[in-house]
Amino acid sequence: MMALMRVTFLEGVRSRILYGIFLFALFVVFLSIVFANFFMQDLGKVAFDFNISAITLAGLLISASLSVNLIAKDLDKKTIYFVLSRPISRMQYIFGKYLGLLAVFLFAYLVLTLVSGLALVLLKNLHANYFDSFSWLAYLQAVYFDFIKIMVLNAIIVLFGVITTSSFVNLLFTVSIYIMGQSISDVINFLSLERGQDAVTPAIKGVIAGVKYLVPNFEAFDFKVISAHGQLIGWGDFFLFTGYGVVYALLVLCLAALIFQRRELL
Amino acid sequence: MKRVLLLLVGIAALAVFHAVLYGQTFERKSGLDEQVRVNxxxxxxxxxxxxxxxxxxxxxxxxxxxxxxxxxxxxxxxxxxxxxxxxxxxxxxxxxxxxxxxxxxxxxxxxxxxxxxxxxxxxxxxxxxxxxxxPDDYRFPYHIGFIYFYFLHDNQKGAQYLELASRNPDAPPILASLSSRLAYYKGNYQFSIELIQRMLDRERSPEIRSYYQKRLTALENALLLEKAVKQYKEDLQQFPESIDVMLKQNYIDKIPLEPYGGDWIFLKNGRVYSTSKFANASQEK
CATH class of the missing domain: 1.25.40 (Serine Threonine Protein Phosphatase 5, Tetratricopeptide repeat)
Structure with a gap:
């Protein structure tokens, strides 16, 4: 399994797509230096927003380009037979691929955090008086939870990867789940309001009540707004949200492994 | 070689044509947007x-x-x-x-x-x-206090909010003294200058800075005149009747600028005001 993880990681970091995305993220980081000057007081917050958005966007783009092709490519190029002919179970294949992907993301997030960190240091030195609420720890907090989100999202990509052979269909499903996961908490909050009570039929309410347990609550990993103002969450919350992400990702991966066990590869 | 040269000339001509078109489309589109601005x-x-x-x-x-x-x-x-x-x-x-x-x-x-x-x-x-x-940001109660004091002339509420702001550990120590002096210095130009100067020091927005700067100039000039009036009273045991008298007797070198376009008026108690009431013409409309 570790060998498979290593191969996946090497394949990922050698990809030209990854470096294209890095360049794009660098461009967004550069924009933070330009755009921060348009604001009046909370320049630290604006610089934070741009830099964390660059990382988030890069994470999503890598998921949409590298990750969705992961299993599809193996099936397409028939390399999967070569892998599975070795003493490796299908479950190990799924987990090995997934861990390899996480290693690629870990590498990408480390590089991007470092680069965006340099841009923030520069801006902080230029406008020291306007970085009152900025906190490095809060920046790392936002990056960490964005990584947890990516971890969950990639587990979903692996699941759709074993269900469908088309990487495009996988992408469509994953984007749908991502949008649903990002907005589900807003929908639930709206329905709990008085004016939301009559907005939808009881049948739709029933569907939403079921969907909220199926779809990951990505909003739970979005600490960007509060982190931008230097606010940190407690250790209890830290473990709670991390635990939720890890358990959800494991659940989805086990489901993917189960489907993959029974899947006809010919 | 000829083909490459031809291609380069073509690219150069298209680039010039593009630049002209870009300028025209940009202006035209801005004009059209202005007509149907939906906001x-x-x-x-x-x-x-x-x-x-x-x-x-x-x-x-x-x-x-x-x-x-x-x-x-x-x-x-x-x-x-x-x-x-x-x-x-x-x-x-x-x-x-x-x-x-x-x-x-x-x-x-x-x-x-x-x-x-x-x-x-x-x-x-x-x-x-x-x-x-x-709740931990002192700047919000500070600004509320300023609005009550400066615009609504409610010194009691102004002092109340400045005091609230000064309780925050991050608040600069000067806030405590400002709040205590607020009630005493009703209508005092020096005090208003201090408050606005504090806001101006941290301000980056050119629009808001221009508002502060204009008011600061008006207040500083009013203060300058009040000081001259005080000197006049000390020397001649009476208040000057008009600004021209002060000018003739060299208490001031020139009539200070009133950035809102009004005329300086002297009250009998030695205070100096302006006919513009330091308000923009458009605001008064």
């Missing part, structure tokens, strides 16, 4: 859901939209209508839903609504919302 703001609940992972940065862009809109109006010296101020308030509401902790939103809104629109109660309401989300 809509997407409902905050929709923006929040649609912003996905990018709430913070979308809040930044929405606020920029408001800053550019008002900046453009001020620069072109167009009078800002009631509907346009309402548009600004809608932008602010949408941005605060995306990021209720963003100081610039409140700062810009209150700066514009007080100095620009004279909508003091709206500004206080926005600042009160800001206080709910940012």
């Amino acid at each position: 809509y703001v997407l409902p905050a609940s929709f923006t929040r859901a649609a912003a996905l992972d990018f709430k913070g940065v979308i809040a930044d862009f929405q606020l920029l939209q408001g800053i550019f809109f008002i900046g453009d109006k001020i620069e072109s010296q167009n009078r800002i209508t009631e509907a346009e101020w309402n548009y600004l308030v809608r932008i602010i509401t949408a941005v605060t839903r995306l990021d209720p902790y963003f100081f610039d939103t409140y700062h810009f809104a209150t700066g514009m609504l007080t100095w620009g629109a004279g909508r003091y109660q709206d500004a206080i309401n926005i600042l009160e919302t800001a206080r709910q989300y940012n």
